[in-house]
Amino acid sequence: MSLRADVRCVAADFVVEASIEAERGRPVALVGPNGAGKTTLVRVLAGLAPIERGTVALDGTVLDDDTTHVAPRDRSAGVVFEDRVLFDTMSAVENVAFGLRARGMRAGEARERARDLLRSMDLEHRANARPVELSGGEAQRVAIARAIAHEPALLLLDEPLSSLDVLAAFGGIAIVVTHDPVDALTLADDMVVLEHGRVTQTGPIDDIRSAPRSAYAAELVGINLFTGRLEPIGDGAARLQTDAGAIVVSCPAALDSALEDVTALLRPVDVVLYREQPSEASARNAIRGTIRSIADDGQRARIRIDASPPLIADVTSGSVSRLGLKEGGPVWASFKAVEVRLVLPS
């Protein structure tokens, strides 16, 4: 199963010209700055927006080309909209059952299936709640359940909140629109970078990490990523031992013995730099290193630090001169254990 789209379409005031491919079981992250055309592209794939030219094909079946337009209801697609767009006149379980009912399933059976799906998402107790009564995270999960209840071949997620563990259970083709590098890195295998309506880079995320082709991509994937062995050290903390040094992180509740192949992510903005060894006790990690490079755009500076492990830090341009940071000079980097996000092997 695969999705292949190569389209040109005209949105309100700009043109989106993009191609995107996705395979079953290999989620694609669609990333890009605001106004890049991500939502437009999702609407095109869902059949909600027309294309000017090009093709969209799912499993070899043409959904859109010069002469064809398959209506949204006849595509096997599920969409999770940016702000969820639940039906507020229906309960959560009725929302989830909607796609089954619309396809002609009997009410009782549809409700049963919807309830099972909600149960698998730990939401059965909210089945009769109205959307206005749901928390943001609950509404998010109901929206996802609604989109996958009819088992679509293609799942389109527009800016979901983090917490997409359900994606692992979805066996079809998934495209996830996101701003969040952590989401992109943890959810997807491949990435499509869309800027000003054009694809600026596409490929496996690891390739894009090693050679980002635009400033936006560099910014997005320039995140600290550590892999190694995680062992609890008490006090709710754990040590992640990588090949190039160790860091201290929050200990997951379930962890009682060491675990291999754990990935950890840390945003560069969460790394604080000092000239002297920091004395404050709140940050569990204080690592000494040497500045390898400083990329300063006049407002923000990205500092790459040779240390164990190597780190990337984002600081204001003012801090660079205030701290007297120089390439080749010494620096202390510090970050709190709770800022590190862990991805445990499944």
Add this chain to the structure above:
Amino acid sequence: MRDLPGAVKVLAALAVVAVALPLVALAARAPWSDIGRLGASGPRTALFVSIEVSLAAAALSLVFGVPTALVLARSRFPGRSIVRSLALLPLVLPPVVAGVGLLAAFGRRGVLGRGLAAIGIRLPFTTAGAILASAFVATPLLILTVEAGVRALDRRKEDAAETLGASRWYVLRRVTLPALAPQIVAGLVVAWARALGEFGATITFAGNIRGRTQTLPLAVFEAMQTDPGAAILMSLMLVALSLVALVALRGRFLAR
């Protein structure tokens, strides 16, 4: 908020008094000892005709007004603004003109009336005619209310329904109409209240036939010439019915 100029407040107070005064006067002048006369056959018959005509007219305005509102708010076609003006015309048309127009269309020699008569349907001077006249003037109110609701709808709700496999009809039935329920109810109440008070179009097109087309407003008008006390009592009955409409719209017009 900045305080309003005194003159504005005075004018507003005058307006409220001007509205309240006739109602208070009605209650003050009413021959309350004669209240039992409302149970007499004349007023009672007029009340029943009024209820039948106003409810049927409201139902008609629902059946034709909701689709019209949807088309006006959603469809793009040449001449749309002309069609919209036509649909809303009865709002500004003098009711008596509406009555004369209905006669010209559905009267015995009317454009359509002749054909209808041939198949045995007669509208002028019948209860059905009174219903048609009331619906004619009431429907635009429902259209306006519902149209505003359609324009305020989040279309992505319908998009979502469509991606979930819903046919157009299913989207309308399960998503669009339920989301419009508050506006439809409000429009229905306003249209019903307008139909309840209808006078000009009804008397012109349907006449003033006791038991068939004589609604409460027509009965009040007739009684004013012979029995003002009865007219006042029946007016108070209409006030009571109108209060029902206000209560039904509570939260929409009141307590804002």
